[in-house]
Amino acid sequence: MSGVTAVVERMARREAAVFFLRSREMTPLVARVLRCPTCGAGADDAEEYLRGLPVWGGRPAVTVLPVTEPRPDGGDPALTMLACEALPARAFLLIAEAAYSTVALDVRTRAVAWTTRPPSTEADALHSLDAAERWADALPPQPSDDAVLPISTRLRPDPRQEWQAHRTRLAQHFLTPHCTTHSLLKLNEAYHRLRIRAAADMLEREAQLGY
Numbered sequence: 001m002s003g004v005t006a007v008v009e010r011m012a013r014r015e016a017a018v019f020f021l022r023s024r025e026m027t028p029l030v031a032r033v034l035r036c037p038t039c040g041a042g043a044d045d046a047e048e049y050l051r052g053l054p055v056w057g058g059r060p061a062v063t064v065l066p067v068t069e070p071r072p073d074g075g076d077p078a079l080t081m082l083a084c085e086a087l088p089a090r091a092f093l094l095i096a097e098a099a100y101s102t103v104a105l106d107v108r109t110r111a112v113a114w115t116t117r118p119p120s121t122e123a124d125a126l127h128s129l130d131a132a133e134r135w136a137d138a139l140p141p142q143p144s145d146d147a148v149l150p151i152s153t154r155l156r157p158d159p160r161q162e163w164q165a166h167r168t169r170l171a172q173h174f175l176t177p178h179c180t181t182h183s184l185l186k187l188n189e190a191y192h193r194l195r196i197r198a199a200a201d202m203l204e205r206e207a208q209l210g211y
C-alpha cells in the first residue's frame with residue numbers, strides 16, 4: 001500500500017486549502033444527479049437539498065437534472081453528484097472560484113468518481129482520483145475535463161428520520177457517503193487527521209506571513 005498514504009495526504013491538504021478561499025458569490029449551478037446504486041436515491045430526492053444550498057450571497061439558482069439528461073446550453077457551471085450526498089458549503093465556494101475564471105466548468109464529486117470507477121485496486125483508484133483533483137492545486141483553478149471536486153461528503157440528513165437514530169449514518173467520509181469497508185474506514189481516519197494538520201499548518205503560515 002505504499003504511496004496510498006501520500007495520496008491521501010495530498011487529498012487532505014487539497015481540501016484543507018479550500019477552507020482558506022475567500023468567499024465569492026455563488027453563480028447559478030446545474031446539478032447533474034446520479035442515482036445512487038447503494039441506496040437508490042434519485043434526482044427527485046436531491047431537489048429540496050439543492051434548492052436550499054447554504055452558500056454566500058443567498059441561495060443560487062440551481063437546475064436539477066438526472067445525469068442521464070444532457071447538460072443544458074449556456075455557461076453555468078455543472079456539478080455531477082450522487083443523489084444521496086450532502087456537500088459542505090466550501091464545496092460550492094470552490095465551484096464559485098473556478099467558475100469565476102473558467103468558461104465551462106464541469107466537475108464531479110469524489111463520490112461520483114468513486115462510485116463509477118473502473119475495476120481496479122483501491123490504491124490505483126485513489127491515484128486516479130488524486131490526479132483528477134490536481135486542477136484545484138492552482139489559483140485560479142483550471143479544471144480539466146475529468147475534474148473531481150476535492151471535498152469530503154456525507155449522507156444528506158433525512159428530515160423524516162429521528163436525529164439520534166440517524167446521526168451515526170451522517171459521519172463525513174473523504175470518498176463516499178456509503179463507507180462499507182474496513183480499509184476505507186481506516187483511510188478516512190488517516191485523512192481526517194491529515195486534514196486537521198494541514199489546516200493547522202496553513203493557519204500557522206498565515207499568522208507568520210501576515211497575508
Ligand SMILES: [Zn+2]
Nearest residue numbers: 036038039084
Ligand atoms: Zn446513496
Ligand SMILES: [Zn+2]
Nearest residue numbers: 003007127130
Ligand atoms: Zn501517484
